[in-house]
Amino acid sequence: MTRELLIPLVSCLLVVNEASLIHRCDLARVLYQQDLNGFEGYFLSDWLCLAFIESNFNISKVNENADGSFDYGLFQINSHYWCNDYKSHSENLCHVDCQDLLNPNLLSGINCAKMIVSRSGGMNKWVEWRLHCAGRPLSYWLTGCHL
């Protein structure tokens, strides 16, 4: 392949890869616009800690679990209960395709996460949140974000 072709191809791949990561304050802004600050008693810093601990702010993260189900997106939402991935049985409680939870506009993922928080006792369903975010000082997650 000639150098003229290779360079645009490589930089394109880099852009696609980086695009799956959302910046902390950009995410804070979207969460704020979607009225998550105070939703069911959780604040923006709780949501940021949750997203970081689950996905490292990787919008397109997909992870397979030992039981054959998959976790999708920023909040690592599980296909067995919350979304349909057409691979295994799903309760599909959010009435959403798992692939939609990877959409860069974040809306399906946020709506499904709201449903999880209101239907299943807050953020405690996320084990990592319980271990690393619950009951800790979290306000530093918003440092430097102008909302």
Ligand SMILES: *[C@@H]1O[C@H](CO)[C@@H](O)[C@H](O)[C@H]1NC(C)=O
């Ligand atoms: C984001 O997650 C996807 C799917 O799990 C993975 O292929 C990709 O490398 C991740 N991106 C980063 C920047 O970690």
